[in-house]
Amino acid sequence: MDTVDQKLSSKQASDEVGEEGWRFLLGTLRASVPVGSLGQGVEVAARAVAACGDDADGHLRVDVRPERVVLTLQSLVQAAVTRRDTDLAQRLSAVVREAGLRTEPELGTAAARSAPAVRSVQxxxxxxxxxxxxxxxxxxxxxxxxxxxxxxxxxxxxxxxxxxxxxxxxxxxxxxxxxxxxxxxxxxxxxxxxxxxxxxxxxxxxxxxxxxxxxxxxxxxxxxxxxxxxxxxxxxxxxxxxx
Known part of the structure; x- marks a missing residue:
């Protein structure tokens, strides 16, 4: 098996992309991108698909809402996070930054937590x-x-x-x-x-x-x-x- 397709431990997956705003959840990597409209969310999704290239169908899932886009990475064949997924997470965070946005777990401040549409990925x-x-x-x-x-x-x-x-x-x-x-x-x-x-x-x-x-x-x-x-x-x- 290619090294990039080897499964990572929970700690490895979390440590490698945690500072980019990704969180490890049940064999996946997840991050939110706050957006201002559904149209902007669709644009973020398109950028994410393009950034993943040929790996998009086998690793990326995107949930688009008017207030945020949730990005999920996992090797769908192995139902686990691999080195390829952490590499893609780094790539996606860079693309999102280029658009003036950010990937985050959406923890926020105490005030932000009270907003109905704002909570952590889960x-x-x-x-x-x-x-x-x-x-x-x-x-x-x-x-x-x-x-x-x-x-x-x-x-x-x-x-x-x-x-x-x-x-x-x-x-x-x-x-x-x-x-x-x-x-x-x-x-x-x-x-x-x-x-x-x-x-x-x-x-x-x-x-x-x-x-x-x-x-x-x-x-x-x-x-x-x-x-x-x-x-x-x-x-x-x-x-x-x-x-």
Whole structure:
């Protein structure tokens, strides 16, 4: 395999492009480009595609909105970040700067955080606890119209939306029934430097901290009725592991 196509560890991917405003989230690199109109957003998208050249279709995804463009880089064949992706991130940041704009994780000031349309880049997953994952996985694949993740290796692997609109679904093995606890929960992957702010905001809004024993890999929070969400980052995991 060419060196540029080798998978990077979470730490490698984060370190190589973090200063350019990119954040590592669930095997992808993501950055926002604040824009002033939908037309400007389309122009940014066109510049990004041109900058990626022949690698655009296999690595770049673009979400264009009137207020921002979200750029996502990942080797779609490997479902992971490679050296090619970090190289493309550097290239995209340079192109965006040439247009008088910037790539950023969109953390901003306290005032900016309160604006409805402004928040950090993030990715949402849904976790389903199951006693027999191979038995229920086909149901979720069929009812959602989902597909296997790239390089899927078994009947317990995550499911993904083939058009990238819905959250990924992953399955957590249970060893015994838990009828008194919710068995479907959200996993919210945020930039490592955004996690504490998001947790503080959730607690101030009436939530409670269930567990921080695995932080900063993830914190378990719950609402007032016990419905759980995990706030996750790439940190606190084995840096030698590839995404």
């Amino acid at each position: 990715m949402l997953e849904i976790g389903i606890d199951a006693l027999d994952i191979p038995a229920i996985r086909p149901f979720w694949k069929a009812v959602l119209g989902y597909t296997d993740e790239a390089e899927s290796t078994g009947p317990s692997d995550p499911l993904v939306d083939p058009v990238g609109q819905g959250p990924a679904i992953w399955f957590q093995q249970m060893d015994q029934p838990r009828p008194q606890r919710n068995r479907i929960h959200f996993d919210l992957c945020v930039p490592h430097d955004e996690a504490q702010h998001r947790i503080d905001a959730a607690l101030a809004a009436g939530g409670r901290l269930v567990s921080a024993t695995r932080a900063p890999a993830f914190w378990v929070l719950a609402d007032g009725e016990g419905n759980e969400i995990c706030v996750t980052t790439w940190q606190g995991r084995d840096d030698n592991d590839t995404p």
